Amino acid sequence: MNKNIILAGVGGQGILSIATVIGEAALAEGLYLKQAEVHGMSQRGGDVQSNLRISSDPIMSDLIEKGGADLIISLEPMEALRYVSYLNKDGWIVTSSVPFVNVPNYPDIEEVLAHIKALPNHVLLDVEAIAKEAGAPQQAANMVLLGAAIPMLGIDHDKMIAGVRRVFARKGEEVVEKNVAAVEAGYSNSKK
């Protein structure tokens, strides 16, 4: 088992929470893990990414090579496209369809979405709307996205849910259930 995942988004959107849950589930499975994060200046509304690698064998590099990623999980559609050259030929993009526009030259969103749809393997979801439908707060949109990525992660659905429960346990039962609901909603909306 070997998965190379690029998590993408805009500083402050919460990509690291997705990484935390995947990491929790991976470690419980006895898998090796390396996760390179971005801290510092780019967190101020700039583009951010994290390289997450999980494997049944020891991992050497903290960074994923071009053409080496199996999956891009992105909280923002243009940010998903930023890392396309890292994706392998059979790789998947799982992304939010909601643009985060904080630059004046942000491209036409319809064109951005068309580019994503032109890729062979993609899941494009309005994660904020799905979170709302599931009765979860807007901050749980990242958990919807995580749910949508479960089929491509190589870790069982039930084990991911158990990971969500452990990560949010100290925040109380209500927070746990809302996040689980968000993950489940993303999972059932995923096409695969």
Add this chain to the structure above:
Amino acid sequence: MKHLLLGDEAIAQGAIDAGLSGVYAYPGTPSTEITENIQMYEAKRKEGSPIFCRWATNEKTAMEAALGMSYMGKRALVCMKHVGMNVCADAFMNSAITGVNGGLVVLAADDPSMHSSQNEQDSRFYGKFAMIPTFEPSNQQEAYDMTQSAFALSEKLHTPVLMRVTTRMAHSRAVVSTSDQLPTQNQMSLPQNVQHFILLPAFAKKNYAELVAAQDDFIADAEKSGRNRYVKGENPQKAILTCGIGYNYLMEVLHTDVENEWKKASILKITQYPLPVALINQMVSDGAKELLVVEEGQPVVEELIKGIIPSDIKVIGRLTGALPRMGELNPDSLRKAVGMEALPTLEADNIVVSRPPALCQGCGHRDMYAALNEVAREYASPRIFGDIGCYTLGALSPFHALHATVEMGASVTMAKGAADAGQHPSIAVIGDSTFTHSGMTGLLDCVNSKANVVVLISDNLTTGMTGGQDSAGTGRLEQICYGLGVEKEHVRVVVPLPKNMDEIKQVLREEIDYNGTSVVIARRECIQTLKRHLKQAKK
């Protein structure tokens, strides 16, 4: 115990478990999390001895305080980003001459590719410059283990030890096994020979001779410690020397199924300097004809190695173009260096535009810049000298407010130099934490020559860029300015909010038109720390 730790967290835990008594640091990416983790440990600590962990005003005060703690026989850690080494260089260089009593480890976190920095200087030069042992772990477990070894080696060889990491080491997570034992700190003890710490020329000459003589011991340790490992390859005519995390990228690409001649090369993995001459000689006597040097940062070893190996061995690396001359390494650059094809991939998407970082919505720096820009436009040729912090982003869209930004504190003194040259208005923009870090002495220079400058301190009550650490002068900036001799009526305080725009502009105009040194403090709490404080208050 096993934990998923950032490299920075592994270093913090390693230092704690080594019996650390004090950490001294000024925040700076990518080093900040080390001190923060020791602070978190200290906040929760129920048993054992306390660890001093309050932020220092700058890297020089940090380095000197750590040397003082070492003088008293206790273990001290100093942490900083690479450019912090420049700030503490006087204390650092001379700590090599004094030597240490308690273990003293200096941690420099370099930022190749300048993710959050203004240059990519390589701190290994400082290790070589000061002639002290330097560690460079290749993974998170080594970062934990080697921090403990660094304290032990420091005490054994009576020398500070420099530990160098880079961004990907500092900010990448992996599982680390740590000790379960409660750490024990050194008891207080005085140095055996106090003359070691009195650097009068007569004593310093003797100390320096000892340091020079100790180089053989430092090399011997690098050869025997096990931290540098040589493995003879099936084809020892080819050899690869890796430094720190360069090893991981090399192994990543060599472990693939592709046929490649470098797979049979001898490999010398370096994590401790000075270079292990005996291991290098072994590599040479095994028949090395071509040597690839893989190092993160500047070509330090690639240059040094030529003084050790015969000149007929071909050395390739960053200087020859085998690896990129600038920026951090990655598996892609290693793949190219060993002559492997890149992996097949999808085309990069050309619709994507860059998304630079920006000041937060609602940030006080924004209102400060809005007012400053309007006033500046009223003058024919204003010059605004910026400094290091979130507000450096004022150089970008939409403000384009700054005409220079160089290093910590330079806004004040460059504005002074420009005013000395005849520039008016000459304005410095500096944050509160940067002001106390390195702006105060420059302000004294301004006062002493009655320089015609306005120093605009954008005071958000925190060290914002690195995530909201305590700022050394909070609540006392006016007193500091008075104390330095700025006239009371020319220390003005405004609140940067849109509703105060007219008042702020008027204050700026008055102080620009005053022929002398003025300080305008624009004070409003950082929007990020404010959110955090409101959340805490709710609980």
